[in-house]
Amino acid sequence: MFGLSALDLARVQFAFTMSFHILFPAITIGMASYLAVLELCWLRTGRQVYVDLYHYWLKIFAVTFGMGVVSGIVMAYQIGTNWSYLSEFAGSIMGPILSYEVLTAFFLEAGFLGVMLFGWTRVGPGLHFASTCAVALGTLISATWILAANSWMQTPQGYAIEGGRMVPADWLAIVFNPSFPYRLVHMVIAAYLTTALIVGASGAWQLLRGRDNPAVRKMLSMAMWLILIVAPIQAVVGDFHGLNTLKHQPAKLAAMEGHWQNEGGRAIPLLLFGVPDMQQERTKYAFGIPHLGSVILTHSWSGQIPGLKEFPRDQRPNSLIVFWSFRLMVGLGLLMIALGAWSLWLRRKRDGEARLWRARPFLRFALWMGPAGLVAILAGWTTTEVGRQPWVVYGVLRTADAVSPHGAGPLALTLALFVVAYLFVFGTGTVYVLRMIRKGPQRFELQRPPEGGPGEERTPMRPLSAADVDNDDDLSEDGRGGR
DSSP states (O other): OTTOOHHHHHHHHHHHHHHHHHHHHHHHHHHHHHHHHHHHHHHHHOOHHHHHHHHHHHHHHHHHHHHHHHHHHHHHHHHHHHOHHHHHHHHHHHHHHHHHHIIIIIHHHHHHHHHHHHOTTTSOHHHHHHHHHHHHHHHHHHHHHHHHHHHHHHSOOSEEEETTEEEESOHHHHHTOTTHHHHHHHHHHHHHHHHHHHHHHHHHHHHHTTOOOHHHHHHHHHHHHHHHHHHHHHHHHHHHHHHHHHHHOHHHHHHHHTOOOOOTTOOOOEEEEEEEETTTTEEEEEEEETTHHHHHHHSSSSOOOOOGGGSOGGGOOOHHHHHHHHHHHHHHHHHHHHHHHHHHHHHTSTTTTHHHHHOHHHHHHHHHTTTHHHHHHHHHHHHHHHHHTTEEETTTEEHHHHSOOOOHHHHHHHHHHHHHHHHHHHHHHHHHHHHHHHHOOOOOOOOOOOOOOTTOOOOOOOTTGGGOSGGGGGSOSSOOOOO
């Protein structure tokens, strides 16, 4: 298939399925916490606007959560089928970590998700809020275990090799490996930014079409406050993460910067543009800012980092891919900071928050930034995974040695089937979510279901009734919500 080897096809297949999967948990991590905040605000203030927003985003969360579960199951099977030598060599470490994720996180989410989705009229306010918090906590625990496994593959610690296999020697060192704290915080903040950008874009879209109501204003305002606060924090966390990468994965950092070799005591420029050439071992058309690379990478005026030429050719990541994926992520991060700063500037003007609802250029910018968090996550994940190559367990197991002994033909066939199935299933789900977002928040009318019994009607809930779009049209516009 296009001259690709079995190894190339296995990597492409994993990258394709992983790219779909990572987006849905990123949304649900941020959305679950957002729902918990909305319900807490309602419990403290009793304002109807928080109830309306909760039920609006709850439907979207339900569908996204379902798509995340489905795409995650595929990943587990794919590791066993396409990367069997990885499972055999490192399974005694990775297997328990992934099992802990199911036992501690997935069971918690599944146990309280039903109460969260269908228990609004069936349990008390305190129990329902506790269920929402439990689901939000479950998403964070899930991210913790998944990031622990991936971080261990990036910076392996606490293992021994016995009988040609990796076995655990120190579980604390395995879980709390050197890159784990930075990756976990970086990913969770990215999930919160992704949710805030989607919520803000939804509010901007509604306002641009003249649908101005308290719920739309509130969700836009909350999203902009979060972006304003969290986007700069993400930049600081990214800086610490970069220093950790310099210490433990210097070849990856050199590839990110398109840096090939040091010249005496000369400082490193920050390249804004360039085309790294792996064959010629240079970055063509390089354009950079003198000394700024040293300042950012080493926190000194003329510090240096190892160049790619200091590493054997067969241990260098593809600098062209990593160079531009990293710049795409950073560029989008800077635009997020700009969006938050613009919202603050509008709030501080004489008309106060009113300008936030009426400034059409700002609203268009917020709308176009809606998918920026998702794109930034994909770019960051590409930087992380391609930058790790040619290792699957860094410095221990090469990717070429971890792949199953399949031929190119079966891998090409299954890849084609994955592309067709994913585009149909998740394409349909995405269109459905966009339809729900387009409707905008409606006033939620509390109606307790009939008790049932002789002579009384009772219609059972459908499994997807939490994500039903058409029934929203029946919601009363002047009824009072509450419990």
